[in-house]
Amino acid sequence: MSSNAPPKLPLKIFRFYCSEERLEELEGDLFEVYNEFIQEQGTRFAKLFYLWIVIRSFRSFALKRTKMKNSKINNSLTILKHNLIIAWRNLTKHKATTAINVLGLTIGIGAFLAIVRIVQFELSFNTEIPEKENVYRIYTSFTGSFTATNKGVAVPIGPYVEQNFSGIDAVAYFHTYSAAVEVPDGEETNKDFGRQSQLVIADSSYFQVVGQYKWLAGNPSTALSDPFKVVLTDEQAKTYFGHESWLDIVGKKIIYRDSLNLFVSGIVKQPDYNTDFVFTDIISFPTIKNSWLKDRFDSDQWGNTNSSSQLFVKLEPNVNRADILMQLEDLDKHVQEQTGDTDWFQHYELLPLDKLHFNTDISTFDNGRDAAHLPTLLVLGVVAFAILLIAIFNFINLETAQSTTKSKEVGVRKVLGSPKRQLIGRFLTESMLISFFAVLLAVPLAHYGFIYFDEFIPDGVSMDFSDPIFWAFLGGLVVIVGFIAGIYPSLVISSYRPAIVLKSSRSAKGLGGSFIRKALILLQFLFSQLLIVGTIAVVWQISFMLDKDLGFKEDGVIYFYTPYYESYNKQKLITDEIETMPEVLDISIQNTPPVQNGYSTSTVKYDSPQGEVVTNAHRKAGDTTYLRFYDIELLAGRNLIPNDTLPELLINETFMKDLGFDDPRSAVGTTIEFNDENHTVVGILEDFHFRSLHHPIEPMLYLYEDKASCIALKVKTGDQLQSTINKLTDKWAEVYPDNPLKVYFMDETIERFYETEKKTSKLASTATGIAIFISCLGLFGLISHTIVQKSKEMGIRKVMGASILQIGSILSKEFILLILFAFIISTPIAYYFISKWLEDFAYQTNISWWIYVLGGLASMFIALASIVVKVWKASEANPIESLRYE
Structure with a gap:
């Protein structure tokens, strides 16, 4: 073609609509038309005409292609319509087979939907927390005379990690807490919101580590810097104050456990995704040292580990997890030097945030959602x-x-x-x-x-x-x-x-x-x-588990706890009232019933002829009615006698064997060291199960304590049970008007294990x-x-x-x-x-x-x-x- 040939670029448009042969024919036709137009009208008009031809041709091909597509679509829709009609006729013709197919698939899909929704729900926890891959929990494990794990850490551990660890972007050490809450309503009375269990005492570093919150009111950097301040989630703020504006709520007073007066310093939005951090009231950390909370949380004991004391860290980007683990080993040695214990050791472990919801050994938080298995x-x-x-x-x-x-x-x-x-x-x-x-x-x-x-x-x-x-x-x-x-x-x-x-x-x-x-x-x-x-x-x-003989009698036993902070005289008053009730067959004062979800253990030492024996024993305490009340058999020796000068204790058969004795009578009179004090073993108890049957029977000791907070009653069962509880509730209200009675049934406690x-x-x-x-x-x-x-x-x-x-x-x-x-x-x-x-x-x-x-x-x-x-x-x-x- 000559230099006067039409541009080839527009013709590329047609490659989508026609073959290469047709494209060459089209190019030749346009070339001839183009040259004729140049001779008759000049170059300028020829180019305009050429452009008009291109546009018209493109439109013609486009319309043709669209008709082809529409034809195929219409044909497909016709086939689909035909298939649906035939399918419907066939299904209605064979009604029995259709019903079986639909019913079978419905039940299968329904069960699948329900189970998958449960699994998906549990797997979704903590997955949307920002920078979750850098957040870890530090928790405690114990080895030596006993082996255990605890979701918490000793109070001094948090500040030590913050000051001495490298590669840490932020450290959040906080305490989980629960308390009764009241809010002044301006009429010399307070609105009572009962016990709130999702409270936490923390400082602003908590929000740096757990970055799931959006601030609606207040200054994030100062909201928790002063004592007697509290930050609320939006839903909790609505619960306490209704639908007031966030700025109007800031500065208002909330009363925790009768006397702890705090003032709202901020409002944050609780995320709408699933998270284990469901705390509703975040109390400022300086409040501890400036209130009676210091008696509970302000401890300098390196060996005192409490599950309410939490420690989370946020690592700097690209920090090697192995470096943190090495520093934790140094922390283990430092704690060992501080405690001086040689019989048991504390170790500190890292748990990634994405595994927090699935660690059933330590669970999530006190009063929190159960960990998923x-x-x-x-x-x-x-x-x-x-x-x-x-x-x-x-x-x-x-x-x-x-x-x-x-x-x-x-x-x-x-x-x-x-x-x-x-x-x-x-x-x-x-x-x-x-x-x-x-x-x-x-x-x-x-x-x-x-x-x-x-x-x-x-x-x-x-x-x-x-x-x-x-x-x-x-x-x-x-x-x-x-x-x-x-x-x-x-x-x-x-x-x-x-x-x-x-x-x-x-x-x-x-x-x-x-x-x-x-x-x-x-x-x-x-x-x-x-x-x-x-x-x-x-x-x-x-x-098998529910019918197995646990070694004690649980029939007809109910129990409840008196407020630990109330006077012992009130407890004496309520027990005197209960003893007058004919429906109550027996009464016993104890720190815990034989079985419970939690447990308390202590290290015990015994100088045997073969050398020192160090073991860990579960602790139980109460008055002298414990054995009679639960029908626990004494294999040798006698029951405890109230005695403040000569400490005595009872041990179970497993504990006796751990000390090296085979005959219960030979173990009576043994002296063991417990709580830095020598105690005399005056009796050997027959083994009974004080934990679920997931666990073997472990060493246990029983001490005398007449001011324990748990009161157990043996009552008449059947139709009289509810009237007994009603009468008990009335007597309780006379002594503890501000604390509702919560009654537990021993058989239900055992069933909850499973x-x-x-x-x-x-x-x-x-x-x-x-x-x-x-x-x-x-x-x-x-x-x-x-x-x-x-x-x-x-x-x-x-x-x-x-x-x-x-x-x-x-x-x-x-x-x-x-x-x-x-x-x-x-x-x-x-x-x-x-x-x-x-x-x-x-x-x-x-x-x-x-x-x-x-x-x-x-x-x-x-x-x-x-x-x-x-x-x-x-x-x-x-x-x-x-x-x-x-």
Whole structure:
């Protein structure tokens, strides 16, 4: 082409719309037109004309391309509409099969939704806290004469870390606290808000480390710098002062525990995401030294570790965690020098913030949310997917079994020219439609499941219908479940050869993949039997723990605590009042009942002939009625005698053995060092369980103390119990009008030890029921289809004199063999996981072999019941109907 050729750049636009050959033709045409125009009109007009040609051509091609696209879209929509209509007709035609499919998937998806929501909720804690990857908790572990962990640290540890550690961006040492709260209402009275348990005493460094708060009022740098200041979260500020403006609330007074007057210095917004830092009142740290709080929190004892004393650090970016661990080892040595203890040692450990919510050994905070057990969440996740898979397997089984009813449709469609991908789309549309209805019904099922299981669903778990991500997840679930459940049956059905399936004389037997169906049935009952045996084992262990003799009598025992800061004379007054109540059979004063959630231990030394014995013993104290009240047996020696000059104590049998004695009588009179003072062992107690059966019995000692705060009563049970508590409440109100009575039941305290196991049992029972129900639905559908396929065979056998039992055995033989095979596979798997679970308990029930057999028999009985119902109904049919020529 000459230099007068039109520019080539605009022609590149057409490459998207036409081929290279057409592009060359277009370029040549434009070139000719362009040269002619130059000769007649001049270069300027030729270029304008050329531009007009380009625009018109581009518009023409664009319109053509758009019409092609619209045609394809319209064609796709037409096919989709056609597939939906055919799918709907097919579903309504086979109502029983549709109901089984939808019901099975609904239950499976509903259970999956509920469990996944719980797991997702627990896993979401602390994940959105800014710079969480640099935040760590420092906690204490103990070795030596005893081994333990504590979520807290000694009070001097925080300032030491702040002053001596390198690589630390900020240090937050604070104290968790709870107290009764009152707010003046301007009318010489105070609004009482009861005991608030989410209080914390901290300085401004707390907000630097835990960067989850947004300030709404107040100065972050000075809000906690002065004593008698408090920062509130927005929700707590509304609780105390209503919906006043934030600036109006700043400066107002709040009274903590009757006499601690604090003034609001700031308001922060509590984040809307899940976090373990749910403190509502942040009290300024200088308040400790300037108030009576110093008696509780201002300690210089390096060896005094309290769980309320917390220490968190925020590392500088790119700091190596190993460097901090080395500095913690130096801290261990420094603390050892300060305490001078050689029998036991304190070590300081680092816990990443992202593991705070899952460390069940030390938990989160005092009065905080319970730590989630990560292995349990993993098991829940596996159970959720197992239930969903069982539901999907059930769907696949039924669809492949029903494939013969669709074979002629496939044959006709293929003869008329339908490609395989169109046939797959036709049957996937049907499975997607079933999945849609199942998900739609599963949402309310999961929602009401949360209500039914409310007692062990974590606080805050719910179906968030306002969250668009939730609906996106449901949409994805419809597609994924519909595709997974429908792809195999669709591939099977669309693969039929029309020449075969259109022969009316050709039996459809063998079409639809019988091997796959058998494998899926096997998996269904494998999961079901694992759940059945697992549930039996959990229930068995819980019953064992609740029924086991603990070594003391807990029947009819209630207890309560008197305020520790009140005068002992008030306690004496209330006990005198109680002793006049005829409903009270016995009374005992003690520091704690035999079993409780917490515990107190001390180091004890004994000079034996073989050398010094140092051990750690649990401490209990109370008056001399303790043994009689709980019916604890004395193996040797005598009970304690009130004595201030000659300290005495009782020890349990385990403690005696740790000291090196085999005979209880020989241990009586032994002198041991306790609290830097010699004590005489005057009696040996028979071992009793003072902790849950997760733990073995450990050394324990009992001291005399007549001014302990716990009062235990043995009362008449039955209908009189509530009236006794009401009368007790009235007498309590006369002595302690400002402190509500909180009564504890001994049997409930023991049961609370096993809350996790009870929740697991209920969940496992429900999961087992769901799995069995879905499996039986599938089995019911499959046996129905089998009966239809073998209707002529059944008719012939009935005519020839076969009994119902013989016909039933023929129809159910295949399923029974599959269930037996599932039992053989599931037994060793169940044995392994049950054994691993029982390792968490020091005292275990005996899981006998017959429990595994019982699980298999239960699964077989349930399956047979499903089969028998359908076989019986089929056997009652008239054989003439089934033998009639079609």
